[in-house]
Amino acid sequence: xxxxxxxxxxxxxxxxxxxxxxxxxxxxxxxxxxxxxxxxxxxxxxxxxxxxxxxxxxxxxxxxxxxxxxxxxxxxxxxxxxxxxxxxxxxxxxxxxxxxxxxxxxxxxxxxxxxxxxxxxxxxxxxxxxxxxxxxxxxxxxxxxxxxxxxxxxxxxxxxxxxxxxxxxxxxxxxxxxxxxxxxxxxxxxxxxxxxxxxxxxxxxxxxxxxxxxxxxxxxxxxxxxxxxxxxxxxxxxxxxxxxxxxxxxxxxxxxxxxxxxxxxxxxxxxxxxxxxxxxxxxxxxxxxxxxxxxxxxxxxxxxxxxxxxxxxxxxxxxxxxxxxxxxxxxxxxxxxxxxxxxxxxxx
Amino acid sequence: xxxxxxxxxxxxxxxxxxxxxxxxxxxxxxxxxxxxxxxxxxxxxxxxxxxxxxxxxxxxxxxxxxxxxxxxxxxxxxxxxxxxxxxxxxxxxxxxxxxxxxxxxxxxxxxxxxxxxxxxxxxxxxxxxxxxxxxxxxxxxxxxxxxxxxxxxxxxxxxxxxxxxxxxxxxxxxxxxxxxxxxxxxxxxxxxxxxxxxxxxxxxxxxxxxxxxxxxxxxxxxxxxxxxxxxxxxxxxxxxxxxxxxxxxxxxxxxxxxxxxxxxxxxxxxxxxxxxxxxxxxxxxxxxxxxxxxxxxxxxxxxxxxxxxxxxxxxxxxxxxxxxxxxxxxxxxxxxxxxxxxxxxxxxxxxxxxxxxxxxxxxxxxxxxxxxxxxxxxxxxxxxxxxxxxxxxxxxxxxxxxxxxxxxxxxxxxxxxxxxxxxxxxxxxxxxxxxxxxxxxxxxxxxxxxxxxxxxxxxxxxxxxxxxxxxxxxxxxxxxxxxxxxxxxxxxxxxxxxxxxxxxxxxxxxxxxxxxxxxxxxxxxxxxxxxxxxxxxxxxxxxxxxxxxxxxxxxxxxxxxxxxxxxxxxxxxxxxxxxxxxxxxxxxxxxxxxxxxxxxxxxxxxxxxxxxx
Numbered sequence: 001x002x003x004x005x006x007x008x009x010x011x012x013x014x015x016x017x018x019x020x021x022x023x024x025x026x027x028x029x030x031x032x033x034x035x036x037x038x039x040x041x042x043x044x045x046x047x048x049x050x051x052x053x054x055x056x057x058x059x060x061x062x063x064x065x066x067x068x069x070x071x072x073x074x075x076x077x078x079x080x081x082x083x084x085x086x087x088x089x090x091x092x093x094x095x096x097x098x099x100x101x102x103x104x105x106x107x108x109x110x111x112x113x114x115x116x117x118x119x120x121x122x123x124x125x126x127x128x129x130x131x132x133x134x135x136x137x138x139x140x141x142x143x144x145x146x147x148x149x150x151x152x153x154x155x156x157x158x159x160x161x162x163x164x165x166x167x168x169x170x171x172x173x174x175x176x177x178x179x180x181x182x183x184x185x186x187x188x189x190x191x192x193x194x195x196x197x198x199x200x201x202x203x204x205x206x207x208x209x210x211x212x213x214x215x216x217x218x219x220x221x222x223x224x225x226x227x228x229x230x231x232x233x234x235x236x237x238x239x240x241x242x243x244x245x246x247x248x249x250x251x252x253x254x255x256x257x258x259x260x261x262x263x264x265x266x267x268x269x270x271x272x273x274x275x276x277x278x279x280x281x282x283x284x285x286x287x288x289x290x291x292x293x294x295x296x297x298x299x300x301x302x303x304x305x306x307x308x309x310x311x312x313x314x315x316x317x318x319x320x321x322x323x324x325x326x327x328x329x330x331x332x333x334x335x336x337x338x339x340x341x342x343x344x345x346x347x348x
Numbered sequence: 349x350x351x352x353x354x355x356x357x358x359x360x361x362x363x364x365x366x367x368x369x370x371x372x373x374x375x376x377x378x379x380x381x382x383x384x385x386x387x388x389x390x391x392x393x394x395x396x397x398x399x400x401x402x403x404x405x406x407x408x409x410x411x412x413x414x415x416x417x418x419x420x421x422x423x424x425x426x427x428x429x430x431x432x433x434x435x436x437x438x439x440x441x442x443x444x445x446x447x448x449x450x451x452x453x454x455x456x457x458x459x460x461x462x463x464x465x466x467x468x469x470x471x472x473x474x475x476x477x478x479x480x481x482x483x484x485x486x487x488x489x490x491x492x493x494x495x496x497x498x499x500x501x502x503x504x505x506x507x508x509x510x511x512x513x514x515x516x517x518x519x520x521x522x523x524x525x526x527x528x529x530x531x532x533x534x535x536x537x538x539x540x541x542x543x544x545x546x547x548x549x550x551x552x553x554x555x556x557x558x559x560x561x562x563x564x565x566x567x568x569x570x571x572x573x574x575x576x577x578x579x580x581x582x583x584x585x586x587x588x589x590x591x592x593x594x595x596x597x598x599x600x601x602x603x604x605x606x607x608x609x610x611x612x613x614x615x616x617x618x619x620x621x622x623x624x625x626x627x628x629x630x631x632x633x634x635x636x637x638x639x640x641x642x643x644x645x646x647x648x649x650x651x652x653x654x655x656x657x658x659x660x661x662x663x664x665x666x667x668x669x670x671x672x673x674x675x676x677x678x679x680x681x682x683x684x685x686x687x688x689x690x691x692x693x694x695x696x697x698x699x700x701x702x703x704x705x706x707x708x709x710x711x712x713x714x715x716x717x718x719x720x721x722x723x724x725x726x727x728x729x730x731x732x733x734x735x736x737x738x739x740x741x742x743x744x745x746x747x748x749x750x751x752x753x754x755x756x757x758x759x760x761x762x763x764x765x766x767x768x769x770x771x772x773x774x775x776x777x778x779x780x781x782x783x784x785x786x787x788x789x790x791x792x793x794x795x796x797x798x799x800x801x802x803x804x805x806x807x808x809x810x811x812x813x814x815x816x817x818x819x820x821x822x823x824x825x826x827x828x829x830x831x832x833x834x835x836x837x838x839x840x841x842x843x844x845x846x847x848x849x850x851x852x853x854x855x856x857x858x859x860x861x862x863x864x865x866x867x868x869x870x871x872x873x874x875x876x877x878x879x880x881x882x883x884x885x886x887x888x889x890x891x892x893x894x895x896x897x898x899x900x901x902x903x904x905x906x907x908x909x910x911x912x913x914x915x916x917x918x919x920x921x922x923x924x925x926x927x928x929x930x931x932x933x934x935x936x937x938x939x940x941x942x943x944x945x946x947x948x949x950x951x952x953x954x955x956x957x958x959x960x961x
Contacts, residue, residue: 020808022820051803056647059811067808067821072800074650075810076643077673083640087647087655088800090631091606095651095800113643116636313631320626327628329596333763337529338582339384 013044018053020070031182031208032061035129036068038188043069046096046196054097056085058105060136061210062129065100079110082117085124086309093310096196099126103144104134107163111143115172120309121200128205129182130165133214146291151213166286166301169203170279176202177282178300182209183222187233187298194300200308207292220293234285234299239270242295249288249297257284259295275303352567358417359571360425361519364442365434365455366403367396367410370512375412377516377533381525383583383760386573387416390870392424392943393756397613397696404466409441418572422724422870424757426945430522432515434458434489436467443478452482453518455511457490485565487558489514496554497547506544510551517555524570527556577762584761586725586754587617590684593732594656595628596764600733601740601772603654608633608644613696614752615660615686638663642670642683649679650809652776652799654736658684660752661694664703668711674745675715675835677809678787678795680774682735687751689941698941699753701866702917707747708895708924714832716839718742719895721749723869726761728754731892737772738842743794749894751916753943754867779804786819793838795819840896848900853887854880859960860953861908863933865891865921867943868914874946879953886953894921897928905931912936912956914949 018040026032043053053071057063059078066073072095076084081099089097099117106114106128117124133151134140140153144165148157169177176198180191188206195202207218220230232242232249240249241262250269252258257271274281282302289296321327361378365371372393382389392413401408415425431446433439435458446452454474464472473479474486493511494504520527530552538545559565584592598605607630609619623632631648635641642657649655659667664685674681687703689695703710707719718738722731728750739746777784777796786807787795798805807819815822816830851861864872869890879886889904891897905911905925911933913922919935926933936952938944 022808049803050806052801054650054800057810066810069808071806072650073806073808073810074647074677075808075812077669077811080639080643080670083635083643084647084650086633086640087606087608087644087649088651089647090633090644091604091648091651091653091655092801112636113640116640313633317626317629317631321629324627327595327625329592329599329766330763332592332595332625333582334580336582337380337384338580338763339386340580341386341576341578 013047013049015040015044017050018043018070020068022067024068025064026061027212029211030061031131031210032065032129034182034185035127035188035206035208036065038185039127039192040069042189042192045193048096052095054085054088054095055100056081056088056097057100058102058110060102060105060134062100062102062105079105079108080113081105082110082113082122082124082126086117086120086122089123090310090313093123093308093314097124099124101126101128103128103130103132103165104142107143107165107168115168118169118172118174118201118203121175121306123200123308123310125195125198125202126204128165128203129208130205131208131210131214132162132217133210135210135213139213162291164286165205166203167283170283170286170302174203174302175200175304175306176300177302178202179205179207179298181207181218181221181227181231181298191300194303198303200306218292221296221298230295232288232295232297234273234297234301236273236275236300239267239272241270247295249285257288259288275300353570354567355570355572357419357571358415358421359430359523359569360413360415360428361430361432361523362411362413362428362442362445363432363515363519364409364411364438365512366437367398367400367408368403369410369434370509371410371412371434374512374516375414377530378519378525379414379758380533380583381520381529382414382416383581384526384529386576387418387571388421388574388576388760389414389416389583389758390421390424391758392753394942395697404435404437404463406437406441406467409438411438411442416571418574420574422873423943423946426947430519432519434511434515436464436469436473439473440467440469446482449481450483451485452479453485453487453515455489455515456486457488487518489555492554492558493551496550500543500546500550502543502547507547510547513548513551514555514558517552517557518559521556521559522565522568524568527552576760579762581760581762583758584726584729585756585758586722586728586750587756588621589726589728589761590722590732590748590750591618591621591625593729594622594654594682594736595625595630596729596766596769597733597736597772598628598630598654600769601654601736601774603652603740603774605630605656606633606645606648606653607631607656607658608635608641608648609658610635610638610641610663612638612660612663614688614755615658615663615684617755618658618684618686638666639670642667645681646670646674646677646679649674649681650800652774652797654740655680656682656684658686660686661688661690661696661703662692664706664710671717671745672711672713672715673811675711675717676811676814678743678835679745680739680743680797681745682732682739682748683745684748684750686755687749689752689939695941697752699751699867699943700916700939700941701751701868702920702939703749704865704894704917704920705923707749714836716836717745717747717895718839718842718893719747719749720893721866721891722754723866723890723892725754725757725759729761729764733769737770740772740774741794742792742838742842743797744838749866751867776802777805778802785817787814787817789834793834793841842893843896843899846893846896846898849889849891849898849904851887851889851904852876853885855885858885858887858908860910860912860956861887861889861905862912862914862953863889863891863905863921863925864914865894868916871944871946871949872914875949875953878946878950879957882954884954884957886957891921894924902929905929905933910934910956910960912953914938914944914952916944
């Protein structure tokens with residue numbers, strides 16, 4: 001099975017090693033450009049060669065991402081990238097497998113594969129570009145669009161309630177859950193770094209601006225002057241304080257998390273972030289805001305370690321081989337009742 | 349008391365009872381003892397979709413039919429010579445599947461007024477003339493079984509449960525089956541010394557001795573061993589043989605087997621069988637749904653595994669889009685479709701051949717794939733191997749068609765000489781100095797299989813149309829047309845290495861050619877034999893590859909004035925043959941969820957011969 005060669009000379013990789021010759025064809029001004037640049041810029045840091053890296057994507061604007069990475073790539077069908085990636089990562093655990101998907105791809109048509117990849121803890125890193133709209137099909141509301149969204153398919157406003165993607169991932173038992181913003185290169189790269197280091201499924205929601213069909217959806221967080229007031233940056237082990245130290249997330253009535261002014265808050269009730277703790281904290285933090293138009297948490301919400309699916313599968317094969325001995329076809333066929341017919345052609 | 353011994357060439361027995369009566373097990377054990385005697389045999393498990401339908405009702409009847417013979421036989425038989433009916437519902441469901449004048453053995457204890465009513469009989473069928481003309485044996489199986497096990501401290505219910513072993517013992521005596529095979533199996537199945545083991549042995553022996561000592565059964569029937577080629581044999585069911593064929597292909601290709609599937613009747617048997625063999629390096633994934641199963645397998649194919657997904661009926665519909673992705677990415681993969689009676693949920697445990705057109709054309713766009721079908725339980729082994737060989741060497745998804753009947757039916761199988769199985773060379777691409785062309789083609793029109801981990805061959809594949817050679821995305825008109833024809837030509841080209849279809853026409857120049865495919869092979873052979881035994885000529889031919897057709901098929905069809913195509917659908921192969929070769933093939937259709945009946949087909953052939961003379 002091909003994979004990274006042990007004892008190989010350390011090669012110095014650059015962004016160029018991960019950049020394919022394909023012309024990038026997203027709309028000018030799309031948030032995807034920043035994401036692509038950040039990912040290509042980050043990959044060399046991992047020290048994993050392009051030959052051992054696989055990007056798998058689904059359908060939608062995000063789906064084109066694979067073509068721009070000079071690694072192995074599989075641009076699949078709508079919603080199925082987590083399933084294809086499960087096959088890749090389980091068949092060959094030596095590979096580093098990334099899934100690039102969008103809110104429609106991951107949460108609508110592919111919702112089932114997403115939750116089951118998370119449940120199994122397949123060793124894949126999922127980057128979900130959330131722009132709260134269907135872009136490639138020219139602007140219908142998505143499963144993360146706000147209620148009342150007016151689009152081509154909802155001229156009178158959408159009546160659907162949106163998903164909270166992180167809440168969904170946590171509910172599915174995700175071992176790594178994070179959120180970042182497309183235009184914050186530094187924060188984005190730090191989240192990628194932690195996701196890449198996580199053994200198992202890493203789920204990263206990226207707020208991504210679609211400047212054609214849903215421009216400004218995340219301005220409260222992306223715009224510098226607003227973001228400074230609204231980004232609640234989670235740091236493991238630190239009290240959750242934001243808005244230049246003036247506001248915090250504290251434990252309110254019935255254990256509910258709420259946003260309050262620091263100078264009106266007992267320091268003991270300010271929440272201290274804990275990525276390894278109970279999922280209920282991460283879940284509550286994911287729901288501090290109703291939508292990214294108000295103070296919203298970004299960063300790593302949860303990181304816990306659990307056996308990966310691929311390791312469990314291969315351990316079972318190894319254990320069965322140890323217990324039963326390597327399989328022999330002749331032995332298998334002859335096990336049980338057999339009879340022999342002699343040369344004269346009659347049975348026993 | 350003296351018993352007479354009658355010798356017969358072949359016998360069909362049908363064991364029928366409630367779903368919970370253990371009829372499949374009884375049939376299976378009788379089959380094993382029969383195989384070891386050296387009879388040729390064919391079996392037909394016939395059970396309801398409900399796991400435990402309400403006891404005593406007709407729709408809860410589970411039956412197992414076996415034909416065994418001292419000659420070569422090809423079907424489980426149209427009608428039973430002997431019906432073992434464990435209750436009135438079984439009698440009601442299966443009496444019409446028994447030959448007139450045949451033997452009916454009933455469990456007399458079960459024929460209570462309440463059970464008779466539950467079965468839907470207006471009057472007691474044992475006394476109202478229903479069984480006139482049959483040779484009826486009324487045996488109080490339940491009460492004798494309970495008496496035989498009474499010292500073992502079992503509850504009444506547990507004791508009664510062993511009555512299927514009584515039936516097995518009785519029928520084993522009637523047909524001179526060896527007892528040691530069954531006793532050995534009971535030892536393996538239940539731990540020796542436990543009450544359950546003792547009860548089953550006691551019931552089995554009670555049944556055997558009942559036959560031997562009562563005057564009810566004055567004669568024993570002997571069916572001598574069938575002539576067979578020298579070699580070591582075992583009994584094998586289709587699902588087992590198919591799974592083993594995949595293991596063999598894995599070994600001969602050096603590609604670890606990766607099977608992804610979602611539970612569905614009747615294809616689940618493949619998942620069960622393969623998941624037992626992890627020590628062969630097999631990975632099995634029970635996916636979250638049918639679509640996922642196909643995609644997980646395709647992902648594994650990308651990494652250089654022997655990737656397989658299996659399904660039945662509705663699952664095939666769900667996999668269609670992924671099969672299209674496998675077509676355009678040109679990756680090797682097997683899709684096994686164990687056909688069942690449809691449409692929709694249809695009759696999940698019943699057999700049919702109605703997915704042929706779906707296998708051929710059930711995808712959007714032009715997305716040709718090779719299609720192969722197995723014809724007998726043992727043939728499933730070779731078909732799986734051959735399909736894997738084509739998939740790997742041509743870099744294409746291959747559809748393997750089996751059906752519900754083949755999956756659970758069994759037959760004697762000569763253990764294959766593994767050294768004669770051809771190697772399957774996957775020839776992975778390796779890096780060179782030239783720029784890598786993921787869609788360059790070899791003499792088979794197959795593209796390189798460049799697996800992740802190989803330096804210098806990093807490339808991207810996907811569902812968008814590819815540029816010939818480079819594999820870059822292309823919307824160019826002429827390129828799409830070229831790629832469409834290339835994908836078709838690759839599949840068509842497989843015919844160059846396939847043997848031509850063989851025609852069995854012993855007299856030469858028969859007026860009618862019967863052309864079949866899949867699990868109807870046995871019925872077609874049996875029907876043809878009967879036509880020939882009556883002194884008339886008929887030719888038969890059977891297709892293994894449905895796409896591409898064998899290269900000589902057009903010639904063969906043109907040699908016969910009339911062509912009859914029997915299928916367990918409404919004429920799907922007939923449609924393909926007429927369209928492709930412009931011949932006036934006649935469809936013979938049976939869609940009852942049962943294997944094709946040989947005697948009906950015999951009459952159809954004779955009718956066609958009569959019409960022509």
